[in-house]
Amino acid sequence: MDFFETVSKRRTIRDFDEYEIDDATLEKIIGAAFQAPTNDHMRDWHFMVITDRKIVLRLIKKIPESFSEKDMEELIRNWNLTDSCQQICYRDAVPKQYRMLADASCVVIPLLKQKMDMMHPENLSHLNGFASIWCAIENLFLAATAEHLACNLRIPLGDEGVWARRVLDFPEDYFMPCLIGIGKPSKDVSIIPQKEIIIKERIHRNGW
Ligand SMILES: Cc1cc2nc3c(=O)[nH]c(=O)nc-3n(C[C@H](O)[C@H](O)[C@H](O)COP(=O)(O)O)c2cc1C
Numbered sequence: 001m002d003f004f005e006t007v008s009k010r011r012t013i014r015d016f017d018e019y020e021i022d023d024a025t026l027e028k029i030i031g032a033a034f035q036a037p038t039n040d041h042m043r044d045w046h047f048m049v050i051t052d053r054k055i056v057l058r059l060i061k062k063i064p065e066s067f068s069e070k071d072m073e074e075l076i077r078n079w080n081l082t083d084s085c086q087q088i089c090y091r092d093a094v095p096k097q098y099r100m101l102a103d104a105s106c107v108v109i110p111l112l113k114q115k116m117d118m119m120h121p122e123n124l125s126h127l128n129g130f131a132s133i134w135c136a137i138e139n140l141f142l143a144a145t146a147e148h149l150a151c152n153l154r155i156p157l158g159d160e161g162v163w164a165r166r167v168l169d170f171p172e173d174y175f176m177p178c179l180i181g182i183g184k185p186s187k188d189v190s191i192i193p194q195k196e197i198i199i200k201e202r203i204h205r206n207g208w
Pocket residue numbers: 010011012013089093094097152153154155194
């Protein structure tokens with residue numbers, strides 16, 4: 001797949017069919033993650049791949065399985081989501097947080113070695129490790145797209161991160177920035193339109 005076609009085909013997918021991803025494909029996708037830029041040249045990252053459904057269901061136990069219409073209206077109000085395109089996205093995404101991981105072919109947990117207190121950085125450089133793994137995550141998404149697969153991600157809320165460490169037993173000095181679901185898009189997948197951006201208006205040459 002051509003690079004720009006891959007970039008435009010990469011969309012967050014939360015509806016999956018049952019599908020088994022072979023190990024070679026998974027290795028290729030995770031290998032692409034390791035080719036991302038990195039702040040300290042070390043790429044001290046690990047990727048836990050969870051295919052055992054029992055472990056997946058235990059891992060995501062803290063994520064609400066459903067979300068009522070009333071809660072959704074409240075969320076839209078409280079988070080001040082005034083843009084209609086954004087509202088469409090949240091209305092589709094929020095109720096699927098559990099299912100998008102439960103139905104994925106596998107859940108991938110990226111881990112970075114975090115030396116500084118991520119919640120209290122003293123300067124921007126202290127977040128370099130965090131920024132680097134997000135470059136790796138995007139490489140992983142694009143590689144999955146090129147392999148005709150798709151991904152979603154969830155930022156752990158509340159004690160979901162602590163719970164994930166307990167379930168998966170990863171070391172104390174590694175930090176989980178998100179949970180990633182990878183799978184085969186289902187036939188009736190909903191793909192939410194991206195907000196239209198006029199690129200020319202976002203490019204500022206030689207000054208704002
Ligand atoms: C930093 C970050 C956090 C995100 N958090 C979540 C999340 O917790 N749950 C979710 O379903 N999607 C999450 N997303 C995915 C966005 O909802 C999605 O990228 C956005 O709606 C644009 O859609 P697209 O990826 O199809 O272009 C996140 C994306 C990013 C980059």
